[in-house]
Amino acid sequence: MTIKDLAEIIAITNDATKNERDRCLKAVADEPEVPGTMPDAMWESICDDRDAMENAIRIAVQQTKAGIRQRILG
Helix, strand or coil: CCHHHHHHHHHHHHHHHHHHHHHHHHHHHHCCCCCCCCCHHHHHHHCCCHHHHHHHHHHHHHHHHHHHHHHHHC
């Protein structure tokens, strides 16, 4: 293997890495934010309930991560 061959392999690898990173960043950018306002029933069920609020936030993060994972895996 020559230096030129090695340089070409490195360039191809760098391009592939950049493309994959760009694809992952696009998956994050494409993940929708929570649409609209919180329904009154949801607010009433978590109002002044720290455990319920923490659980609601945890579920939102889990669903967001699942959506991003799904986009990354294609």
